[in-house]
Structures are given as C-alpha cells and as structure tokens.
Amino acid sequence: MSSAVAKRLEGKTIVITGASSGIGRSTALEFARTAPRNGLKLVLTARRIDALRQLAEDIASEAGPGNNVRVLPFRLDVSNPDEVRGFVAALPEEFRDIDILVNNAGLVKGVARAPEIAEVDINIMFATNVTGLINMTQAVLPIFLARDGGRGDIINIGSIAGREPYPGGGIYCATKAAVRSFTDSLRKELIATRVRIAEIDPGQVETEFSIVRFYGDKAKADAVYAGCEPLTPEDIAEIVVFVAGRRENVVVADTLVFPNHQAGAGILHKKT
Numbered sequence: 001m002s003s004a005v006a007k008r009l010e011g012k013t014i015v016i017t018g019a020s021s022g023i024g025r026s027t028a029l030e031f032a033r034t035a036p037r038n039g040l041k042l043v044l045t046a047r048r049i050d051a052l053r054q055l056a057e058d059i060a061s062e063a064g065p066g067n068n069v070r071v072l073p074f075r076l077d078v079s080n081p082d083e084v085r086g087f088v089a090a091l092p093e094e095f096r097d098i099d100i101l102v103n104n105a106g107l108v109k110g111v112a113r114a115p116e117i118a119e120v121d122i123n124i125m126f127a128t129n130v131t132g133l134i135n136m137t138q139a140v141l142p143i144f145l146a147r148d149g150g151r152g153d154i155i156n157i158g159s160i161a162g163r164e165p166y167p168g169g170g171i172y173c174a175t176k177a178a179v180r181s182f183t184d185s186l187r188k189e190l191i192a193t194r195v196r197i198a199e200i201d202p203g204q205v206e207t208e209f210s211i212v213r214f215y216g217d218k219a220k221a222d223a224v225y226a227g228c229e230p231l232t233p234e235d236i237a238e239i240v241v242f243v244a245g246r247r248e249n250v251v252v253a254d255t256l257v258f259p260n261h262q263a264g265a266g267i268l269h270k271k272t
C-alpha cells in the first residue's frame with residue numbers, strides 16, 4: 001500500500017541540481033525511499049558524474065527489490081549557460097516531461113571581506129547560485145507552462161544567509177538574497193497558473209559546504225561544527241519531499257529551518 005505522499009508523487013519526473021553531495025544527494029535518496037514503487041524518474045545532475053553514478057547504485061539498493069524508480073545521472077554545470085540551455089533537449093525523451101525542479105546546486109568560497117574578495121570567487125558564486133538557478137528555472141518552466149494551464153513545482157534552496165547577511169559572507173549572502181528575491185517574484189508572476197514556487201532556507205547543515213568554503217581545508221571546515229550539532233542533509237531532504245508531496249492546492253512557500261542551537265546567521269550556542 002502507498003502512502004498519500006507516495007501517491008501524489010506517482011509517475012513524477014524530478015530534476016535535482018547538485019545531487020552529487022550533501023542536501024541534493026540526500027534529497028534524491030529521500031524521494032526514492034518515499035515512493036519506491038510509484039514510477040518516479042529522477043534526473044540527478046552535478047559536475048561530478050562518478051558520484052552521481054554511485055548515487056544511482058545507492059538508490060537502487062535503498063529502494064529495494066521490486067522498486068521502479070528510474071535514475072538518470074546527468075553531468076551538468078549550472079554555471080555554464082550553454083550547458084543549461086541545452087539541458088532539456090539533451091535528456092532522453094522519457095525524462096523530458098519534468099514535474100519538479102529542485103534548484104539546490106550552490107556553493108560558498110572563502111570568508112574574505114571587501115576589498116579583499118577574490119574576483120574569481122565572486123564570479124563563481126554568482127554564476128552558480130544566482131545565474132545558474134535562474135537559467136535552470138527558465139529552461140524548465142516552459143514545460144510546466146505547456147501543461148494544462150501550468151503545473152509543476154520549483155523548490156529553491158536558499159539560506160538563512162539570504163535573510164541575515166554576515167561579515168565575511170558578503171557575496172554568498174548577496175547571492176542567497178538574490179535567490180529569495182527571484183523566488184518571490186516568480187511566485188507572483190505565476191499566480192494565474194498551478195505552478196508552485198517554494199523556498200527552503202536552512203541554517204547550519206553539515207555537508208561538503210564548509211570544505212568548499214575553505215578550499216578543501218577539512219580542519220577549518222570541522223571547526224565550524226565543533227561544539228554544536230548541525231542539521232544533517234537528510235533533515236533538509238525530508239522537508240523538500242514534504243513540500244513536493246503536499247496536496248496540489250497547498251503551497252509551502254517559505255521555510256526557515258535551524259538546528260536547535262541556532263537562532264540566526266552566526267547566532268549559535270556552542271558548548272565550550
């Protein structure tokens with residue numbers, strides 16, 4: 001017997017960006033766990049294709065024997081506008097009728113403050129977190145709008161950083177504020193359709209995020225989480241699937257989620 005959520009997800013084609021790690025990877029697994037026998041099609045995208053192929057194997061074993069989840073690992077750099085422009089046309093026909101887009105790919109680079117912020121870091125954060133997310137949305141939205149008056153879900157992963165800018169995060173925070181602004185505009189622009197636009201803003205989640213921030217320095221990344229208990233990527237994945245699995249008339253527009261020791265950007269109670 002299927003749960004109500006599994007039935008609502010029946011036959012859906014779901015695209016997840018940044019599925020090779022962290023929140024995106026956990027979201028792919030969570031969709032498969034929630035609806036293993038409901039004909040889901042998962043298009044898992046990121047730059048690291050080997051990690052996506054491994055994830056496809058992990059999903060097959062998690063979803064268990066008899067599952068009918070179909071997984072397509074697809075190499076895609078969202079910061080490359082040409083790749084994003086060609087994305088939908090490059091999908092095999094049976095994966096093209098996309099129902100849900102999870103715009104999750106994103107990154108932070110460094111903790112530098114103006115005027116010391118490297119131009120290369122500024123550019124990659126904006127090209128990935130902002131232009132990449134907007135281009136993905138524009139690539140997929142025509143599919144939604146062509147469907148009986150407009151139907152489909154866009155779930156954007158923002159951040160507390162988009163609401164509360166902090167020193168050393170000037171560029172990353174600005175990118176997430178841009179995501180928030182674009183998301184809110186989009187929801188208003190699409191009011192005459194049944195397209196649902198959601199934003200989920202996590203606080204501290206332990207993933208590869210801080211390793212990327214500190215250019216691969218694991219010790220610096222670990223120090224971020226010392227003395228506290230961050231959210232896990234699974235915590236956010238469960239919320240993504242919850243949002244996608246609501247009754248069609250229910251829009252969970254905006255969600256802010258913290259671990260228990262956090263009450264704002266950088267407002268953390270750490271054990272000493």
Ligand code: NDP
Pocket residue numbers: 017018019020021022023024045046047048049051076077078079080104105106107108128157158159160201202203204205206207208209210212233
């Ligand atoms: P991870 O570093 O673990 O995952 C980031 C994912 O984004 C990876 O799969 C990576 O894949 C992908 N990615 C990065 N650049 C590109 C690109 N140019 N094209 C395609 N994919 C790309 O971090 P998280 O899981 O934590 O991050 C996911 C999202 O959550 C981000 O948008 C982040 O800003 C947001 N977030 C994270 C928080 C945290 O504390 N961790 C808190 C709030 C929000 P690959 O390298 O293979 O391309």
Ligand code: 8X3
Pocket residue numbers: 158159160161169172202203204265266
């Ligand atoms: C990640 C949360 O506070 O490290 O988006 O910027 S924070």
